[in-house]
Amino acid sequence: xxxxxxxxxxxxxxxxxxxxxxxxxxxxxxxxxxxxxxxxxxxxxxxxxxxxxxxxxxxxxxxxxxxxxxxxxxxxxxxxxxxxxxxxxxxxxxxxxxxxxxxxxxxxxxxxxxxxxxxxxxxxxxxxxxxxxxxxxxxxxxxxxxxxxxxxxxxxxxxxxxxxxxxxxxxxxxxxxxxxxxxxxxxxxxxxxxxxxxxxxxxxxxxxxxxxxxxxxxxxxxxxxxxxxxxxxxxxxxxxxxxxxxxxxxxxxxxxxxxxxxxxxxxxx
Numbered sequence: 001x002x003x004x005x006x007x008x009x010x011x012x013x014x015x016x017x018x019x020x021x022x023x024x025x026x027x028x029x030x031x032x033x034x035x036x037x038x039x040x041x042x043x044x045x046x047x048x049x050x051x052x053x054x055x056x057x058x059x060x061x062x063x064x065x066x067x068x069x070x071x072x073x074x075x076x077x078x079x080x081x082x083x084x085x086x087x088x089x090x091x092x093x094x095x096x097x098x099x100x101x102x103x104x105x106x107x108x109x110x111x112x113x114x115x116x117x118x119x120x121x122x123x124x125x126x127x128x129x130x131x132x133x134x135x136x137x138x139x140x141x142x143x144x145x146x147x148x149x150x151x152x153x154x155x156x157x158x159x160x161x162x163x164x165x166x167x168x169x170x171x172x173x174x175x176x177x178x179x180x181x182x183x184x185x186x187x188x189x190x191x192x193x194x195x196x197x198x199x200x201x202x203x204x205x206x207x208x209x210x211x212x213x214x215x216x217x218x219x220x221x222x223x224x225x226x227x228x229x230x231x232x233x234x235x236x237x238x239x240x241x242x243x244x245x246x247x248x249x250x251x252x253x254x255x256x257x258x259x260x261x262x263x264x265x266x267x268x269x
Contacts, residue, residue, distance in 0.1 A: 014051060017108030023048050024103050026115035033091050034122040036163035036170035041087045041099065041115075043077065049106040053077050055089050060096040067093075075101065091119040092170045121176065126161035129217035130169055133157055142249030143222045143237060145229040146191070146202040152229040157198040157221065159212055172214055174198050182241050183208035190225045209241045209249070222249045 025044035033039040057070035076088040087101060097119055102112040130140045134155055146152055159177045160169035174197060183189035183206070190206030193199070200210065200223060207224040222238035237249045 014104070015108055016104060016110050018110070020105070020109035020111050022046060023105065023109065024101070024111045024113050026099065026101055026113040029115060029117050032118040032120035033089070033097075034163075035091055035094050035119055036126075036161060036167055037122050037124075038088050038090055038164070038167075040078075041089055041117075043085045043087050043101065045085050045103075048109065050077060051104045051106045053087070053101060053103045055087060055102075056100045057089070057091055057093075058098040058100065059093045060098065062096065064096065077103075090164075090167050091117070094119050094121060094171075094173050094176075121172075122163055124163065125215050126163050126217065127165065128162040128169075129214055129219055130160040130162070131157050131212045131219040131221055132160055132169075133221070140219075140250070142220070143224065144200075146200070146223060146225045147227060147229040148202055148204070148225070149229075153202040155200050157200065157210065157212060159198070159214055159219075161214065176214065178213045180211040180213070181208055182211060182238075182243065184241065191223050207236055207238055207241075209238045211243075211246075218246070220246060220249045 023046050025046075027042050027044060029041065033041070053075040054072055055075040056072040059067045059070060061067055070092055077085055078088060079085050089099065091097060095118070097117050098114055099117050100112060100114050102110065104110050132139055133141050133144055144155055146155065157179070159172040159174065161172050162169050174195070179193050179195045179198065181189050181191065181193055183191075189208050190202065190204050191208050191210075192201045192203055193210060194201075202225040205225050205227070207222060210221045210223060212219050212221065220238075220242065222236060222241075224236055239248050242248050
């Protein structure tokens, strides 16, 4: 299946004539990129007018093995007043990654470059903190139903943050958040929570709150363990368990990520 870079490069009258060398470099990055925010990455272009450019992150584990590829998006190549170029990218995962840049030149030449990067949490507090649940990372639910069957006795909470409304939510590593169970009986809560993974497991009937905290922000999730989770319940929001001054769990909502905008190359001044 063609990539969007190939589709874009072949549209209208533009044609890729072949691979070239010596026109593009991505210098070594000495500073980590910031998660969920626009980052300026220096690009060295050795002459030749640019037709279009595309970028993609490949996210790696601590040993350098590929975890997954991020979305390929049309890149915004911009220029400083001295004529030097830079690329604007938004990483979506903390840790090690590899940034790929593919550039198509006006004369039909194409060249790509890669550079290893580290992605860290921003110094800024996020605009919004969310907790996704289940397999759909775009869904946030203030109420979760579980039961004691092997199918419905567990679920994972996925902490997310929005640093820019133009970017959408990005996952926050579990080790950077704090989980806390709030129940009527601290000695016998109806659920168990693994703070290293965010997995919740039902233990017995009842309901409890899970408080997920990050960077002075928090989100409350009500977990109701029932006889049969598929039938729903009384729509409890664990109101009697909410600590004073805190906001009760929210209604279900979809915080789906916005598609990347197609950004044109900014002409050199």
